[in-house]
Amino acid sequence: MHKIGFPTSLNNPIFRRLYLAQTISLLGDALTWLGLALLAFELAGKSAPIVLAGALTLRVTAFTLLSPLAGAIADRYDRKPILMVTHLGRMLLVCLLPFVNSIWQIYALVLGLNIFNAFFAPTYQATIPLVTSKADYPQAIALSATTYQILGVFGPGIAGVLALVVGARELFFWDGLSFTIAAILIGTLPGNLRSDLTESAQKSIGSIGTDIRAGTSRLWHDAPIRYGLMMQLVASIAGAQILVNTVGYVRGTLHQTAVEYGWVMMGFGLGATVGAMVIGMFPKLRSKIVTIGAGGLLITLSLLGANFVGLVPLIGLWAIAGCGQSLISLTLQTLIADRTPTEFQGRVYGAHFAWSHLWWAGAYPLAGWLGTTVPDRTFLYGSFVGLSLLAIVQLWLSPDRFVHTHPELWHTHAHSHDPYHQHEHPADVGSKNRSIAHQHPHAHSHLSHIHAYTDISHQHHPIDTSHP
Structure with a gap:
């Protein structure tokens, strides 16, 4: 059983600096999104849900289109300059947000910000296992993801207080400062943060398209990961309702200030913290599958009564939702x-980042439409949609079928070339004489052969037998 030993992973000085850079930039992100919500309410009034939904849809569209490419690039090149450029680019753009005076400017800057973010997030995720030991990387990932959950929604509580001191628009300058500090921290990292690929593979730009397909294939052919990905679709419905419509409910219906809005979102962050603590207690595959299912149930049920409660109960419901999201x-x-x-982790994380955000690309417009069409029932109807999807996923991908799933097995076998079948390999592999057939070792995997309760046969799911 894995221990929840976050301090252990922080003993690694390289990961510690990487993690600190992420934490600072995430805190700045919290300032940005609270500032955007207040800015949308300032410019659009009751139409703020539509503005926020449009901005957030642009965000996830950039993630969906660019993250697989970013993951493939992260597997080929030094990740340090990628991380630095994405921070500095976002710093320049957020410093323009205080001068926005029309809706289209919000859309343009949000799109630019998240083009950079689409390259940052999968690169960062794939770098964690690279700079930590095999024993520590589950803890490092847990700590990093927990921080993402907490600061993504807990940070607005801090931002709400700061907004009263410096003003809503000035929050964006603080965000720019956070990106600058994070870039400086990343600049202190070693200059060789790349995966162990051969030189020819690193330089083969033409095969990036193949890598994108390989990352997506690995994602969808692994049954437990596929189940979790579909549960993220369920969670996106509820999560979009919270991110898009909470500001209108707190400011418009409950007639509260930006500070109270920050408190409500802080409840979401507190729940995410509790969920992260729970996860470390259940390291086995079956427990992980059940944990994912429980998270989907929590986040969708939390919305059922949200349209009928006051400020304090709403904070409690959002804490339950945050716990579910984190699980x-x-x-x-x-x-x-x-x-x-x-x-392969850069490619798979990039594909996961794209697919998980594709769900939000549909969830945000739905939340915006509900927020303006039925503002007094938006959370209730969002919960109905989420529960319906939850039932479908459970029936289609029953967790019990994964009880006897084994991890993929990597091995090598002889790979023959005849004179009519040639493709490139590193210089030290095989013969250079293209007219002579030859053999060399070639690695591939048989992924996740599954023993279902109702089927005792082994089901082999090969992912990608092409050359990485």
């Missing part, structure tokens, strides 16, 4: 790390 996302991240070889 799903953090458990799935550890599943990917456990079940994916290190040299």
